[in-house]
Each structure stands twice: as C-alpha cells, then as structure tokens.
Amino acid sequence: MITESTIPLFVALPLAGAFLTVLLKKIKGIPDTFGVMVTIGTFVMSIFAVLQLEIGQKVICNVGNWGGFQEVLGKIVGIQLVVDGLTAFMLVVVNFIAFLVAVYSVNYMTRYTEKWQFYSLFLLMLAGMNGVLITGDMFNLFVFVEIASIASYALVAFGTGKRELEASFKYAIMGGIASLLILLGVIFLYSNTGTLNMADMTRILAGGDHPALLYFVFALFLTGFGLKAALVPFHAWLPDAHPSAPAPISAMLSGVLIKALGVYVIVRIFYTVFGFTHEISLVLMTMGAISMGVGALVALRQWDLKRLLAYSSISQVGFIMLGFGIGTPLAILGALFHLFNHSMFKSLLFLDSGAIEYEAHTRDLKEMGGLAKKMPVTNGTTIIGAMSLAGIPPFAGFWSKLIIIVAAVQANHMKLAAWAVLMSIVTIAYVLKAIRFAFLGELKKQFANIT
C-alpha cells in the first residue's frame, strides 16, 4: 500500500479535495462529504504506512522521474518525497486529528456562512502539513510550510470580527518574518553545499567543517521554526491566534500545526541534517524549559478558557522540546509519546471548549458554572482530557511526562527534572481551575435552558 506511487497522494488528495470543493460548491453537502472522505483516505493511508514500514526502512519517491541521486553535470537534481519512521508516525497523528476535526466541523461550522471556504482552506492546510512531513527537499519544505501557514492565517481570520482580524494580522506578520528567516537559512545552506536534497546535504555537511556558517544557520532556523512552534521568546502570536479561530481550527492549530511545522521540522533538521551536537542539545533544553515555565505560569492567571488552553499548549510544547533536547533514546521516546498525547488531549479540550461556546455563548470562566448537569458528555470528555493534560496517573499524559522526567534524571539533568515536576504541578492547578469554574458549582440562571 505504501509504495513509491502512493506517497504523493498524501498531498494530492487534500489538494484535489480543496479544488473540487470550490468547483462544486453549489451542490449541497459537497464540502462536508469531501472534507470527511479526504481525511478518511489520508488517515487510512497513514495507518498502512506505519504498519508496513520496517524499522529503519525508507520509501522514496522521485518526483517526475528525475532520478533523485542521478548526477546531472555534477549536481543532484529532482525533488524527493521520503517516508521514514518519524514521518509515518507524524502522518498518523496529523491525519487522525484532521479526520476527527472534519467530522466535528460538519455540525459546528453550520453557524458560519460559506462552509465551502472553510473546508477548502482546511484541506489546503492539511495538504501543506502532509507536504512538510513527506518532503525530502529543503526548498520544497519551505514551500509547504508557507502553504500551511497562509491557509492557517486565513482560518484564524475566518470569524471576521475585530478580535479575529487583529489576531490574524499579528500572526501573519510574525509568520511572514519567520518564513523570511527560514528562506534565508535555506539559501545559506544551498550556497555552501550546492544542493537542496536533505540526504545529500547531510552527507556534504558531515564531510566538511564550516562551523561559523552552521551556527548562523542554526540561529536562523531556530528563530524561524521556533516562531512556527511558538517556543517562548517567539510565542507572542499564539495566545491571540489560537483562541480566535473557530474551535475545530483551534484544535487543529494547537493539536498538530505547531508540531508539524515547528517541532517536527526542528527535529528533522537538527537531528538528521546537521547532526545532533552538545550545543544543539543545550539550546533545545533551555528553550524547552523556559517555554514550559512561562506557558504554565501565564496559563494560571487566564480567565478565557481557550486562552488558557493556548498558553497550556506553549507549556506542553516546551515539555516536548525538553525531551528532544535531552536526546537520549528514552527521552526521544518520551517526547514522541508526549507529542502524540498532547495532540489528542489538546484537540479534545479545544473541541470541548467549542461545544461549551456553542451552548453557553461565552468563553469567560467567570461567567460559567454548573455546566456539568446540563452537558454531561462534554463534562466527561473534558475531565478525561484535562486529567491527561495534568498528568494524573492512569491517563496517558502521566506516562509520557514520567518518561521525560526519568530520562532527564538518567542524563544527569537534576535541575531540569525538578523544574519539569514543578511545572506539572502548576499544570494540575490551572486544569483544576478550568474544571472548577466551568463545570462545578452553582448553575447560572442564563444556562437553565441548555439541553
């Protein structure tokens, strides 16, 4: 199932869905059908990809039969699409969340007009993310990052209220600058290695040593992709952008977009292309620890439910980066596990917040209360997601955090481990605050007619 000729379908299917949605927008029900069908298709394909790949195996597709590693005039030409273990894992995460979000949107998006625009942009974003995951070419990576980013800017502004437009403007300007830095990094790499192919670049970079240039490119990529991943010095757009989007898109942005465009690319470039060194480890660990702390502490004093969840995303991405920064096999396992868990429970929590907003017409925690009696299902799912986020033992979030902390102890980073434990406790505090104010307590009068 996962062969050379099916890899491009991960990008081609959502793209075709997006265009056909626009073409057939007059027919009722078409946008929903395409949205759900396409995401089912890519999800099933990603499952096959995970099942069929053996450990260490790579499936490579040479676009346009250009021959990949054939040399033309001493240079390697052509774009390669590559699926390896990490890619297949990320594909499952992205496409599973996309499928759930598409199903959820069928009902939720009826309160907006022009549903076809939503699905078209959503599928474009999915195509961009899948493209980022499967590409094996530096410039191609930049192009797909931009496709996903521009679609997400438009989706953040989808409500076209003051808040949404402002958040989207801020996000688009910061994202635009980030893209410029990424492009600058790609140009520097190209001018010094003479290739854009990642595998070839790895080979050339491993051979020669030009540290001064490499450190500059590190800085450019760390800033650019750090902005896309919302690591702390570069996080300012996220708390505005993610809550402003419609709930399904918040789930998509927080659940997978910052990971596919930020975390995955940082890992891919810093682990495989540059090679993992002590300095990279130190920088990633520091940024992870700072993100973790700032995100959790600021989340504590938020009263807007979706804003609280957005700050919590910054904190949890910090956990993931900490795991990747430590860099031992156990830590990487923990980071990947936490990445998967975070996609699941943060998407769940954002979809729940959407359900609350749908019924109660507010996002302010002070105005909520007692919703547990009126919305038992949402109550249950929110508690499951929140417990996983807080790291309460039987839930998955506990185990992934535990693995990261144990790995930190094993690698002799005692202070980081203690910091991680402390921040997990802060996480419990803000999660309990959200549940206490939203679901427990007296039922407010204005919610009496919710069924």
Added chain:
Amino acid sequence: MDAYLPYLLCLVLFCIGIYAVISKRNIIKIIIGVIIAEYAVNLFLILVSYKAGGRSPIFSQTQEILPEAMVDPLPHALVLTSIVIGLATTAFLIALAVRLYGKYGTFDNSRMRELRG
C-alpha cells in the same frame, strides 16, 4: 570591496524592512516593511547564483550550452516561487488591512485594542 556591495545592499534593505515592521504604527507601513525585507531575501537568493562573466542559463539553438559560462539556474526558479508566495502573503495582508480599516476607521496599530498582550 566592490564585490561585496550588493550583499551589503541586501543587509541594509533587510534591516530597513525589519525596522519598519518593529517601529511603525501604521499597518500599511508594517506591510511595506515585510515586502521590503522579503525583496532583500529574494535579491540575496539571486546573488547566490551570480558568477562573474556568466550569461543567462537559457537554452537556444543558436548558442552552445556551456555550463561553466552560465550562472546557476536553480536560484532563478526558486526566487520565482518565493515571489509567488510573497504575492499571496501580501495580498492576504492587504485584504486584512482593508477589513481592519473598515472595523476601526483607522490604520493606526495603537488604537486597535481588542487583544491584550
């Protein structure tokens, strides 16, 4: 020294663009800042392909193909893609600016106060 001047120009342009994005309050000026910075990067991309005395890498029947005498064609293709992406971003930003003007009646960034930090 002369060989470095174009690169210096790129740096100056990029800094002007970033300065405009950071310090200006008018959102149209911010967008112009992004565009200037973007063109600085595109100019740099073209400079990477430059070769002293090289001619344009266009295939035609009357001229011989001499890879050594031609400039590197790949950055030319890349810069075209980058310009297209820049066009999309710019168009989107301008549409947003027009909508923001409709909501607030001003382009002044400091008077848009829906979001708090």
Added chain:
Amino acid sequence: MSKEHDRGMTISVKPGTRLTVGLIFLFGIYIILHGHLTPGGGFAGGVIVALSFINLDLAFGGEVSARIFAKGSTSVVEAFGGIMFLALALLGLQWGGFFDNFLHPDGEPGMLISAGIIPLENIAISLKVGAGLFAIFLTLIALQKFESEKK
C-alpha cells in the same frame, strides 16, 4: 454625456486602453504558449492576462468585468486550473511516477508542440494565476466600495 462616460478615468485614458488592452492580452497568451521555449511561462503569462482585465476595470470603472464574467466565476476558473494541474501530475502515476512527463518525454528543442505535458501544465498554471490575481483585485475593490458606501 451618457452615464457610461462618467465612470472610470478621463477621456484621454479610454481610447489608449481600448487600443492596448487586446495587445496585452495577446502578449499574455503568447508568453503562456511559449513557456517551455522562452523565459516566462504560466505564472508570468497569467499575470499579464489578469493585468489586461485589471486595466479594463481601472479605465472604464468596475462594472466592465462584471459584464464579461459572472459573479464568483473567477474562483471556479482558478479551481479548474488547479484540478487540471493536479490531474496531469496524477496521470503520470499511470506511466511511471508523480509528475512523470508521459507525452513526448524527449521533445525537440525550439519546437512549439513538444515537451509533453509542460505546455499543458503552463496553461493550467496560467488559468489559476490569472483568475486568482483577478479575484484578488476584485475582492479589494469590492471591499473599497463597501467602505465608501458605509460612509
């Protein structure tokens, strides 16, 4: 003077536009069709074609293009261009790979009908870019009209 003459720009612009707009349009078509032989291609040609329509609108007022195109048809044309491009890429899977050039893989240098699917892809791109750019223009002037009506 009829109402027709009040719209758009002054009298000196309109005859000039009438003379040049067809040539600009044809030049765009030329660039698209010769995309595989000379510099240019789908993107550049599409932009020129879109500019010829934008010229018309600027000179004669925003309603001229509305007579040529039905409302919302730009997005349909754009989507059609996208589908065509993607379909050509996917057809290649049948013969060897994504984006495989399955017609005339070798081609003849300098000949108009050669290079397999590349001219077709240029046409698809030009449809997408031309319609897309024109749609952006229409959206911006529609927003502006909306603003001026509100005041």
